[in-house]
Amino acid sequence: MSDQAAPQYPTRQLCDFLARLTLDDVPAPVIERTKDLFLDWMASAIAGKDAPAVRRIQEFAAAMGPQDGDAEVFVDRRRTSPYFAALINGASSHVVEQDDVHNGSVLHPAAVVFPAVVAAAQAEGKTGAEVLLASIAGYEAGIRIGEFMGRSHYRVFHTTGTVGTLAAAAAVAKLFGLDAEGINQALGTAGTQAAGLWEFLRDAADSKQLHTAKAAADGLQSAWLARAGFTGARQILEGAQGMAAGMSSDANPAALTDGLGTRWATAETSFKFFASCRHTHPAADALKALMQRDGLRAGDIAAVTAHVHQGAIDVLGPVVDPRTIHQAKFSMGTVLGLVAWYAHAGLGEFEEHALRDAEVAAFREKVTMELDDEINAAYPRQWIGRVTVRTTDGRTLGARVDVPKGDPDNTLSRPELEAKAIQLAAFRHGATEAEMRTIIARVWQLEQAADVRDWLPFAR
Amino acid sequence: MSDQAAPQYPTRQLCDFLARLTLDDVPAPVIERTKDLFLDWMASAIAGKDAPAVRRIQEFAAAMGPQDGDAEVFVDRRRTSPYFAALINGASSHVVEQDDVHNGSVLHPAAVVFPAVVAAAQAEGKTGAEVLLASIAGYEAGIRIGEFMGRSHYRVFHTTGTVGTLAAAAAVAKLFGLDAEGINQALGTAGTQAAGLWEFLRDAADSKQLHTAKAAADGLQSAWLARAGFTGARQILEGAQGMAAGMSSDANPAALTDGLGTRWATAETSFKFFASCRHTHPAADALKALMQRDGLRAGDIAAVTAHVHQGAIDVLGPVVDPRTIHQAKFSMGTVLGLVAWYAHAGLGEFEEHALRDAEVAAFREKVTMELDDEINAAYPRQWIGRVTVRTTDGRTLGARVDVPKGDPDNTLSRPELEAKAIQLAAFRHGATEAEMRTIIARVWQLEQAADVRDWLPFAR
Numbered sequence: 001m002s003d004q005a006a007p008q009y010p011t012r013q014l015c016d017f018l019a020r021l022t023l024d025d026v027p028a029p030v031i032e033r034t035k036d037l038f039l040d041w042m043a044s045a046i047a048g049k050d051a052p053a054v055r056r057i058q059e060f061a062a063a064m065g066p067q068d069g070d071a072e073v074f075v076d077r078r079r080t081s082p083y084f085a086a087l088i089n090g091a092s093s094h095v096v097e098q099d100d101v102h103n104g105s106v107l108h109p110a111a112v113v114f115p116a117v118v119a120a121a122q123a124e125g126k127t128g129a130e131v132l133l134a135s136i137a138g139y140e141a142g143i144r145i146g147e148f149m150g151r152s153h154y155r156v157f158h159t160t161g162t163v164g165t166l167a168a169a170a171a172v173a174k175l176f177g178l179d180a181e182g183i184n185q186a187l188g189t190a191g192t193q194a195a196g197l198w199e200f201l202r203d204a205a206d207s208k209q210l211h212t213a214k215a216a217a218d219g220l221q222s223a224w225l226a227r228a229g230f231t232g233a234r235q236i237l238e239g240a241q242g243m244a245a246g247m248s249s250d251a252n253p254a255a256l257t258d259g260l261g262t263r264w265a266t267a268e269t270s271f272k273f274f275a276s277c278r279h280t281h282p283a284a285d286a287l288k289a290l291m292q293r294d295g296l297r298a299g300d301i302a303a304v305t306a307h308v309h310q311g312a313i314d315v316l317g318p319v320v321d322p323r324t325i326h327q328a329k330f331s332m333g334t335v336l337g338l339v340a341w342y343a344h345a346g347l348g349e350f351e352e353h354a355l356r357d358a359e360v361a362a363f364r365e366k367v368t369m370e371l372d373d374e375i376n377a378a379y380p381r382q383w384i385g386r387v388t389v390r391t392t393d394g395r396t397l398g399a400r401v402d403v404p405k406g407d408p409d410n411t412l413s414r415p416e417l418e419a420k421a422i423q424l425a426a427f428r429h430g431a432t433e434a435e436m437r438t439i440i441a442r443v444w445q446l447e448q449a450a451d452v453r454d455w456l457p458f459a460r
Numbered sequence: 461m462s463d464q465a466a467p468q469y470p471t472r473q474l475c476d477f478l479a480r481l482t483l484d485d486v487p488a489p490v491i492e493r494t495k496d497l498f499l500d501w502m503a504s505a506i507a508g509k510d511a512p513a514v515r516r517i518q519e520f521a522a523a524m525g526p527q528d529g530d531a532e533v534f535v536d537r538r539r540t541s542p543y544f545a546a547l548i549n550g551a552s553s554h555v556v557e558q559d560d561v562h563n564g565s566v567l568h569p570a571a572v573v574f575p576a577v578v579a580a581a582q583a584e585g586k587t588g589a590e591v592l593l594a595s596i597a598g599y600e601a602g603i604r605i606g607e608f609m610g611r612s613h614y615r616v617f618h619t620t621g622t623v624g625t626l627a628a629a630a631a632v633a634k635l636f637g638l639d640a641e642g643i644n645q646a647l648g649t650a651g652t653q654a655a656g657l658w659e660f661l662r663d664a665a666d667s668k669q670l671h672t673a674k675a676a677a678d679g680l681q682s683a684w685l686a687r688a689g690f691t692g693a694r695q696i697l698e699g700a701q702g703m704a705a706g707m708s709s710d711a712n713p714a715a716l717t718d719g720l721g722t723r724w725a726t727a728e729t730s731f732k733f734f735a736s737c738r739h740t741h742p743a744a745d746a747l748k749a750l751m752q753r754d755g756l757r758a759g760d761i762a763a764v765t766a767h768v769h770q771g772a773i774d775v776l777g778p779v780v781d782p783r784t785i786h787q788a789k790f791s792m793g794t795v796l797g798l799v800a801w802y803a804h805a806g807l808g809e810f811e812e813h814a815l816r817d818a819e820v821a822a823f824r825e826k827v828t829m830e831l832d833d834e835i836n837a838a839y840p841r842q843w844i845g846r847v848t849v850r851t852t853d854g855r856t857l858g859a860r861v862d863v864p865k866g867d868p869d870n871t872l873s874r875p876e877l878e879a880k881a882i883q884l885a886a887f888r889h890g891a892t893e894a895e896m897r898t899i900i901a902r903v904w905q906l907e908q909a910a911d912v913r914d915w916l917p918f919a920r
Contacts, residue, residue, distance in 0.1 A: 233659035
């Protein structure tokens, strides 16, 4: 069936756009932002070193995969086949909860798109420009598919696992230079493998790392199979027995084609500044701003009220006495305590101080959350942060931040991204500062790399 | 958490049963039937040789997996790691549509359970008795989970893909000797990967082979990870964000524990007599019976109405103009046409006549399906076949078959199973009759095999 004769269902329109897309079509700021996202991802993937869930997946790959290959594994600097490199790098990308997020789709694109693209690109000697273009294709597709699947999907399914499989497939299919029909086949094969349920949260189980691992690896597999002629359902998203029919009750087909070529969803993606649950970030920003503006120190603060949206209360409310570092990332009192005492709540602050400091524990007792109608009405379009502070000398002070740090309108600068990347790499000694400086320099020039095969500074 | 302190949710009760199960608990006829199912599966897996979808998966495994290993691939007689052996043998098991089916769960257990068990058993030098016990555990678990997920699940999801992942996981977890908690973890990891949508049927796409491939391989992976300490959601089936919450509207938790230790679901499994979708078999049996009874020939038939359950309409309804032999197996008109013209719809009839004969194509136009309330109410516990035939000379004739050929009450004898196995193996020259005679003799003695590592007669 020729492209011309193909029926124009929404998935195919998306595939047509992806097939035609060239870097010349992409505004320069979007390309620059993609490099920002790429660096932020690499650092997250390196920071996942030694996490138990990631180690188990490395052991599985060692037992089932080849002992060498063309694709690099960031956490152990070995090489293996692209499938297993995507699997392990996908697992390690998400575990420290510092990777990017797209608000509207509630998708973490970096953790699924980049592991697949880099592994496939290394195996086939692609250029940096091809890596960037493929990654943008993955972001543009994945974000729209996430929006298409809707909020009903996210209530039960971990969108980064389900939709992430298609995002990775779209990206690698573009890397392989497939036409619209080929990309469509890749999406069909990816969609029929799309999985990931939130039930694991109840047991604090390891599934979240498997979701990103499998999304990246199965997405790569789907594109590989599509190139080889293995076929999948064309209307895998909107069809009568497709993803939306099975896993959504509020799917919106118009989202699949929303602003193709004019709206760059890639650039809407947010960076995480604090190493904690995103619902804590607006209040943390507001407290930090207030303390800087009024010259307060942690000891000056008697009480903090965080004015929040309902979702923050739902997720963070139950966490009153955190017992693990991961759980502390869902404790508003801990996050504000770290910000008050250390001016930041990054990986290092959580590791060193979240559970060990008596001051931080005491600060937790000073923090309360309060539902704010205006903030709640603006969510999730806008994540407004507002705090009221009572000082030890009896003053009442307030501060508000309309756009939390890391969102596109208050994004991280390149120096901030570089500092975050170096900190992430240092977290488990995944890479030295010198290595990260090399990586950073290469990422800022990514579109000029002639071949990414041995491009990353992790020697065999 | 000790087993004693564990809350007794249905999934855990199922896991407790599986952990305690020994071959001594299993009635001898059930063990014998399991060997029947094992032979029937091996022959199906061999018959998948050279199918394009299977070849693509072999090529993927060659590109991504190791070049040697402990587990055998039936279609090319190579060895690789258990993950890839399960993947390829899972793909090839289902492609000729001759593998077994459990009516009540609409699950094809063989195609997902045996590939995973055999691959893992070969890698770890397990005995034939351990293979049998693990396989029975996989059947008992998978069938109950399929029944739990209900008819609403099957309307959109290919249960053998979704539930098959858990069936394979339960089987390999049992093979590994995991306790109830370990089996529960394996199911949690399998369930959060469970996927497979029917949408592919509309395009005659290759996804069905990927579903069984992935279910077998990911089930094996889930058990492997659980043994290594990787955790999953305990209430992956019945939990608020588990499989039923996301993918069913009529889940029945009682099904998970139905008759544990007294009802042997394994022995309820049906063999396929025709080489087509099981939903076509009852009507095919009824038409065959009618033509024999009334001495009709194909040319005497002006029209056939197949009175069917809703599931048949859901699955077969979209297939009006089959373009591939595989798709023709889902065409009621084609199957009835083959039965009318050749008195059988086996592998050979599909290969030679399904798409080539003008008579069969013309017969398709004479066949319609009609929902029958009584048949629909009895389904899926009973698959009743009923047809009404209008003859060219104006008569209206009817026939009904309450138990289609291959069901436990109308099962295949061992001579019939042996003949079917030899035919399947000969289909693409996958194994010679002499090789199959060796396999058959070994299967009938499976419980006595001391080590299945080099047990299959496919020399390296």
